[in-house]
Amino acid sequence: MDQPILETERLILRPFVDGDAPRIAELAGDKSIADTTIRIPHPYSEAMALEWIGTHKAVRGEELALFYAVDLKESGELVGSTGIDIDILHSRATIGYWIGREHWNKGYATEAASILLEYVFNVMKFHKVDSHHFARNPASGRVLEKLGMKREGLLRGHIKKSGVWEDIIEYGILDHEYGQLESSLQRSR
């Protein structure tokens, strides 16, 4: 499966390289990232980041997932990550993201996820993109709303994180809805 570099006004999305491990450990090692993500543990070491990066080629080859580093175009600074888990059988991608705490609320998660969404629908030609967030993490829900995704429901006590059962809110967008969204955006330009 291809993984082209994706570009937005302020960001470059590119595959991770081993040299990113220290920066990932620094950013994702902040407790605020582990707190609202399902898979990121705390503490999160450089060795764990390196091991994670080491899985990317295989999961891409098996069409199971794509992971992108999110860099600021101007400075080259790595500020976060976005990616998709892939379900080929159902032509569906589940989008995820995190942004280093010092860069929150600058629109980076929305900007990065939005170019990935465009890639999934317009190039990969998938049928659906979904995502979910802990009910206590409204900032992520806001990102998904800004992407044009619809809230599909609340899954009670669905995930156990750090020994606590968490409610999950599920979002999704279908290919025809994305097409309508794109044409209405183009009309308003």
Ligand SMILES: CC(C)(COP(=O)(O)OP(=O)(O)OC[C@H]1O[C@@H](n2cnc3c(N)ncnc32)[C@H](O)[C@@H]1OP(=O)(O)O)[C@@H](O)C(=O)NCCC(=O)NCCS
């Ligand atoms: C969730 C996260 C990715 C958002 O990244 P970000 O780059 O700050 O997101 P954006 O700037 O694109 O958008 C954030 C939106 O949430 C809003 N927001 C922030 N805190 C909020 C809160 N407590 N309640 C409601 N909305 C909130 C912001 O105002 C903004 O919306 P606006 O543009 O309408 O003002 C970031 O907080 C993060 O990495 N958190 C830890 C990891 C995580 O939770 N990942 C997602 C797992 S589902």
